[in-house]
Amino acid sequence: MSIHASADIHASAVIEPGAVIGAGCKIGPFCWIGANVQLAENVACLSHAVIRGHTQIGSETKIFSFAVIGEIPQDLKFNGEESTLEIGQRTTIREHVTVNTGTQGGGGLTFIGDDCLLMAGCHIAHDARLANRIIIVNSAAIAGHVVIEDDVIVGGLSGIHQFVRVGKGAIIGAVTMVTNDVIPYGLVQGPRGQLDGLNLVGLKRRGVDRSDITSLRAAFQMLAQGEGAFQDRAKRLGEETDSYYVQEIVNFVMGESGRSFLTPG
Known part of the structure; x- marks a missing residue:
């Protein structure tokens, strides 16, 4: 276990042996940090956040209460193999968000880039690859193996089907089910999403x-x-x-x- 002297860790938090806690990190009450977790400098975990698995989190990322980050995949094919989760810098993960590690069949890595915002209650499944400056709105679900490019917004209560790609700068409207690839800068909306135009506001x-x-x-x-x-x-x-x-x-x-x-x- 390596905890930088400048880290601020509440007495009720659990830090398992082997975890790496960087300079300036703040770990709030009743948090759980697993043995294979690495937090870069100035990561903040509010009360009751859980971070497990082989998980690396970049500097200045903030994780809010009751988020569960790095748990095993919700995939029946998962058989306990070692897999990882990487989250970039300055990403904000709000309350009750869940993010799973990867699977052997999907490359073993779930990835979230820099400056993303994952709003309350959303889910990022195994082997998903999210780039930078992505916003996932409340209670949206990103399925396994999904690829989302830079500057995408996924509306609340929406679902992205497994293996779908969402191109750069696209926007997905609220309560939309996306079952096929979305071109860059596309606008998709409707119960079964249709490509209805371009994301002109975002452009x-x-x-x-x-x-x-x-x-x-x-x-x-x-x-x-x-x-x-x-x-x-x-x-x-x-x-x-x-x-x-x-x-x-x-x-x-x-x-x-x-x-x-x-x-x-």
């Missing part, structure tokens, strides 16, 4: 140039109404566009996928 907030937004609008129309199959339309887009943002959509559609795509409704 404007990020300061994307008007000319690029115009190119994205035109690209979406071609994907929605052009001739041929969806991937054929995307391939033609790649041959015709000089927009970085449109090319991101093309690369995503032409990339390897374990699911089909949500296409414009």
Whole structure:
């Protein structure tokens, strides 16, 4: 066990032998930190937070009360093999969030990047890969093996089906079930999610140039109404566009996928 002298640990907290607690960490009342947990500097765990498994948490991440981080996967194929969870820097994990470690069949790693916000009651399953600046709203569920790229928002009470990819800058509306891949900057909403447009609000907030937004609008129309199959339309887009943002959509559609795509409704 390695606990930095500057760490502030409440007397009622349990720190198992082998845990690594970095400088400036704050561990609140009745927290449980497992033997294979590593906390970087200035990680804060509020009362009753539980962190277990082979879990690494980056600096300045904050974990609120009753979150359970690094427990074993909810996967019947899991047989006790060693697997890991990595969480980046400055990520906020609110009350009652659950995040599981990976499985051997999925690569053995669940990953969450930097500057993410996981709101109360949401779940991140085994082998999911979340990039940076992602917001998962209250009670949303991210299934196993899901890949979510940068700057995505997943609305409250939504579900992302296993093996689905969600492209950069997309937004998922509340109470939406997403069963297929979502293109970058896409807008998905409805009980069974349909691709209803582009995340224009998110693009404007990020300061994307008007000319690029115009190119994205035109690209979406071609994907929605052009001739041929969806991937054929995307391939033609790649041959015709000089927009970085449109090319991101093309690369995503032409990339390897374990699911089909949500296409414009």
